[in-house]
Amino acid sequence: MEIYLSSTGRFTCPKPKILLGLKLTLVLMLSVFMPVSATVYAQRVTLSEDNVPLAKVLKEIRKQTGYDFFYNEALLQRAKRVSVHVQNVTLEEALEKSFAQQPFVYTIELKTVIIKEAKKAGSSSVVPPINVKGRVVDENNDPLPGATVLVKGTNKGASTNAQGTFTIPDVADDAILEISFVGYLNKEVKAAADLGTISLELNASNLEEVVVVGYGTQKKINLTGAVSVVSATELENRPVVNATQSLQGLVPGLNVNIGGNTKPGQSFNLNVRGMGNISGSDNPYVLVDGLEMSLADVNPNDIESISVLKDASASAIYGSRAAYGVILVTTKKGSAD
Structure with missing residues (x-):
């Protein structure tokens, strides 16, 4: 094609034959590209399926349209079976029929159909704390x-x-x-x-519980001192061979610790409400059925209950020997059925 330039520097109009050639070229280009555009934006789908998995329907739609599907495999396993019969419909119509009554939603991005789980009604509203x-x-x-x-x-x-x-x-x-x-x-x-x-x-049942104290037994409701009680039920669930070990973590204010090297079945050191002196002689006074003896010498399986007296009321009963608390052990006794 020739373009003529006049002496004034302006373009002159091309010859009629040249204009005719341009028109023909434009018509040919439109005739070539219009079908391509139509196939991209107006895909037609034909389906005839009865009670089949949704995945099979999507596979057939992909085969006919070339569109890809993006979804979670576990999500699609919850889909209902599909029955769909359509003839020469658009992609959107085919998808609408296929996803009817399904717990999913879909969006089309370029040449991909993205499938997501449908939100339940009211789930979008989050109640603030x-x-x-x-x-x-x-x-x-x-x-x-x-x-x-x-x-x-x-x-x-x-x-x-x-x-x-x-x-x-x-x-x-x-x-x-x-x-x-x-x-x-x-x-x-x-x-x-x-x-x-x-x-x-x-808690009426706890208040009626009988607690062993220095001068006999008393109901919890009438107690004024600081007394903790450990029952046989609490002790029997502990796999220990020494009674001092069995008290660890059961009595508030009773410290149970290991002294020196450890060995199976050894006795633990006891003190009530922390260290009482620097000489280490702050162990509580132990009485088993009213007799003074070491708690380590008592078989844990023979213990009925243990009462730990932790305040000044213990000293009022037992004197200076009870300056660091008292542990009263009651052993099991035979009873008539």
């Missing part, structure tokens, strides 16, 4: 300071203050709170922004 507050009281509506409030199944929680109130931030809206206090029955409540007043009930 709440700040929980409340007040724990006893049966007389008096505050219980030091009560433990825990979010069930977690280590998150708080203790009540002198007024019996507590606050726990960022708690799940559907969480359950466990409330406990020594001598009272545990209680569970559903979390709420304001729980108001929570009343705990006395």
Whole structure:
């Protein structure tokens, strides 16, 4: 093709034959590329399937259209079986028929169909955590300071203050709170922004339990001193051969530690509420059925109960020998059925 330039520097109009050639070239180019464009954006699909897996239908659609499918294999295993009959329809129509009543959604990106799990109704709304507050009281509506409030199944929680109130931030809206206090029955409540007043009930069975003290036996409800009791049931589940070992971790305030080199069945050192002197002679006073003897000489299987007296009330009964606490051991006795 020739382009003529006049002396003025402007283009002159080409000859009519040249214009005709340009028109013919344009027509030929359009006739070549239009079918290609049509096949890309107007894929036709024909399906005739009865009660077949969805994966088989997708494979047939891919074969006819050339479109790829992107999905999780485990996700597609939850698909329902498909029955679809379509004749010369578009890709979108074929997909709509195939995914009817399925728990999936799909999007088309370029030449790929992306399959995802459909969101359940209401699942998009996430309930934010709440700040929980409340007040724990006893049966007389008096505050219980030091009560433990825990979010069930977690280590998150708080203790009540002198007024019996507590606050726990960022708690799940559907969480359950466990409330406990020594001598009272545990209680569970559903979390709420304001729980108001929570009343705990006395554990009557524990209060009626008989405890061995220096001057005989007494009910827990009447005790004024610091006494801890270990029953035979708690001891029999411990695979030990020495009674001193069996007390480890069972009595609050009783320290059980190993002295020197260890060997099977050796005795452990005991002291109540920490070291009492620098000479190491701060062991508690041990009485077995009223007789002074070493706890290590008692067979753990013969023990019925152990009472540990930890405060000054022990010295009031046993004198200076009980300056570092008293351990009272009651052994098992025969009984008539």
